[in-house]
Amino acid sequence: MTSEIWNGLDIKEQLSNVQGEVKRLVRARNNYNKGVSKEDYTDSYMNKIHELILLTCEDPKNSKRKKELIDEENEIKRWQRGEVADEYILRYWQQYTDAIS
Numbered sequence: 001m002t003s004e005i006w007n008g009l010d011i012k013e014q015l016s017n018v019q020g021e022v023k024r025l026v027r028a029r030n031n032y033n034k035g036v037s038k039e040d041y042t043d044s045y046m047n048k049i050h051e052l053i054l055l056t057c058e059d060p061k062n063s064k065r066k067k068e069l070i071d072e073e074n075e076i077k078r079w080q081r082g083e084v085a086d087e088y089i090l091r092y093w094q095q096y097t098d099a100i101s
Contacts, residue, residue, distance in 0.1 A: 006055040011065070012097070014056045019093045021049045022076060026086050042080070049076060072096065 006014065025045035031037040053073045057066045072093075079089040 001052070001055065003055055003058060006052075007059045007061070011056070011062060014052070014059070014062075015097050018049060018052045018056070018072075019097050021045055021052060022089060022093045025049065025076070026079075026090060030086065046076070046080060049073070 009017070025042060028037065028041040028045055032040040032042070050073065053069055056062055057069050062069070075084070075092055076089065078084050079086070084092075
């Protein structure tokens with residue numbers, strides 16, 4: 001995704017895209033842990049989420065939201081470390097996206 005295309009989206013669309021990647025991340029890890037998938041794609045999804053959050057932070061219209069966006073990424077990292085459950089991170093992102101809609 002180029003910054004030009006990403007910056008053309010409003011914050012709701014940007015975060016909705018991140019939320020979609022969070023859902024894929026959780027599903028990928030669960031599929032791997034259950035043996036449904038032979039490969040663990042967690043790192044790939046984490047990298048994609050990080051990239052999208054960076055693009056969102058770099059978007060000039062979001063300049064006042066940088067700290068908030070970094071906090072959002074830190075919640076995903078908490079999930080990755082096993083500090084919070086799948087349901088929490090999915091609900092967390094859903095509530096956040098709903099709140100800014």
